[in-house]
Amino acid sequence: MSFSVSISYPPLHKNSQTAFLSQNRQFQWTNTKNFIFPVIPAYTATLLKSKGHKVFWDDAIAEKLSYQQWLNRLIKRSPGLIAIETKTPVIKTHWKIIKDIKKAFSVNKPTVIANSFVGATLAVARRRGNLSTSGRSHRNQHTPTIVLMGDHVTALPLESFKNSPVDYILTGGDYDFMLLNLVEHLTKGTKLSPGFYFRSNHNLIHRHPEPVEGSPQKQTNTKILNSGKFALKNHNLDILPIIDRALTKNHLYTHNNSNFKYTPGAYIMSGRDCWWGKCTFCSWTTLFPNQSYRTFSPQHSLKEIQNLIENYNIKEVFDDSGTIPTGDWLKKFCHGLIDKGFNKKIKLGCNLRMGALSQKEFNLMKKAGFRFILYGLESANQKTLDKINKNIKVSDIKETLVKAKKAGIENHLTIIIGYPWETEADAQKTLNLARQLFKDGLADSIQATLLIPYPGTPLFKELKQANKLLTLDWDKYDMSQPVIKSPISSQKQIQLIQSLFKGVLTPKFLLKKTLSIRSLNDFTHLAKYSLKFLSKLKDFK
Structure with missing residues (x-):
């Protein structure tokens, strides 16, 4: 079963500076305008494509897109899953972006959407004729599953569930093996590999979930569960395909x-x-x-x-x-x-x-x-x-x-x-x-x-x-x-x-x-x- 996945880096700007995020062990807002090719996310995109899934490489930072341009494009693409790599200095911004994405893909609720930055974005787009006002047009029959990954959420996985409607936290650095497993879990019911955190009421009934002590209780009485401590040693890197540089827009870097x-x-x-x-x-x-x-x-x-x-x-x-x-x-x-x-x-x-x-x-x-x-x-x-x-x-x-x-x-x-x-x-x-x-x-x-x-x-x-x-x-x-x-x-x-x-x-x-x-x-x-x-x-x- 083919699934649509977006590997996304939403636009991030501070004054005139650009986020130095991808492929960086240390984050910085910078004036250098360098964009470094994210190698492991690129392996992720390539691996998913090799398994028959539709993959969209969505680095809005390197493409220098505005927030409005990026969001409109994402809505048009309407992926089933959006994976976002985050880091400590921008985690709070990513929480806001996740909320915006969820609202943008929800059934048309103008009074709710209008209260967010994305609400203004959608309103402008509708006036220009870029978006239909019907709920179905931007919902596209689904709300995407959103995954956060990176060292910050690996260290503090529960924090993002408390502060955003994120669906999954992927811990550890093997995004490629892990995201493929998640897609197969969502489409085939494959057992989740160790290393995922998720809500107990999310789409599928997860196999062998482990409750997390002290997990936040939501209004719906959902718990945050996990599939165990991530284990990378069993991932054989040599089975990964050669990076598809066209798919991952290598020319940007x-x-x-x-x-x-x-x-x-x-x-x-x-x-x-x-x-x-x-x-x-x-x-x-x-x-x-x-x-x-x-x-x-x-x-x-x-x-x-x-x-x-x-x-x-x-x-x-x-x-x-x-x-x-x-x-x-x-x-x-x-x-x-x-x-x-x-x-x-x-x-x-x-x-x-x-x-x-x-x-x-x-x-x-x-x-x-x-x-x-x-x-x-x-x-x-x-x-x-x-x-x-x-x-x-x-x-x-x-x-x-x-x-x-x-x-x-x-x-x-x-x-x-x-x-x-x-x-x-x-x-x-x-x-x-x-x-x-x-x-x-x-x-x-x-x-x-x-x-x-x-x-x-x-x-x-x-x-x-x-x-x-x-x-x-x-x-x-x-x-x-x-x-x-x-x-x-x-x-x-x-x-x-x-x-x-x-x-x-x-x-x-x-x-x-x-x-x-x-x-x-x-x-x-x-x-x-x-x-x-x-x-x-x-x-x-």
Whole structure:
């Protein structure tokens, strides 16, 4: 039985800024206008289509749609199920959107609909003749089932039932396997896999539901049930089909991304998610606990790249696994790139942990086509690295960057400001190290962020228990301001981040980069990064 599914990212805007949501471990409102390809939702869409279901890829953020345009299109499509990936800073907005969707698809009740933002949207559309005034026209004989997924709802699944008419919460990060199971449950009565939360009075009689202690009682006396703790280890990634890049509108994500020096570019994920997976601040450890770590085979990842080269003329690929698989996997993958000649057709980038590779392995990566690597430096203070369970030494930082540079690979660094145990002197130590690495030619680009403790992470639990959180208003977890009590004032934390960006773009650095230009790609990439740095200054103000 065919079912209609929409993988949706509703429009999200704050002033003139765009939501940095998809494929992001940290959320931010940004001026950079980058849109990153959501890899796992793309696998979800592809898997559902391969099973005969109708799938609509609905990324209104990347398509730059207004709320009215998006809602009108959704009503016209009238999917049976709408899946929305959410994150802490926009969860409250998504609750409102879910309410709007439910009202828009309900039987025509103008007095009710008129009280919401969507009511005004529908009224305008009707006046323009875009929508019929009959209830049947926008109800289309059904109200869609709405699913929320992401690290926030995995950590706090009951909260969304209390605050919105959401139908299902999908926990864990394997959206593809889980949504297929849900569709088969709704259409065939297949038993739900562990990891779903739902209302006891929803469409079908759910098999073997487990009541959740303390679940909210609604006016209809419904309870929130669940199908058990999510279990990812049994999901074999290699059975997933190669991503359908046409279905998932890959063209929306191929150019405006500073990770791509050569365009068009594309994203893949060879692992879910990080083989370390224990950093206390990382939100994706909520979706992919360390014990659930899995990889595609090197052969599967090579097939993804082959598809990108042959069918989409992709020039650069970024592997956005939390950390690219290492050891035998990396060796086989690199040799596969070389043997198939892909290293002569594309460049690659990836995330990597400090201290993970030998010089020989860096050399092999360079030969295989790797152009740059992104590292989480996080802090120059060993105490901090230990407290966040980073499992690296400060000495690993320079040693790793020297090896990569010796192999001819560019280095991108990320650092974090706002640890509650760090003084201003501690934070300045990190900034000084970053500047020195740039001065020594060991770093090529950098990003700095405020420390945001997302629900579900060990860091959030620790800070909440210690009364170190300034607020539990999720809207404020958007990196526009600190949410953690700190010896460093909120204003000073922002100033430190600004000083890093200003301090890195020195005349000497720009001159060095300018002298290294050998092609149009070199020039455009430098210009792109310079503009990104300027945009980041606007993000933190």
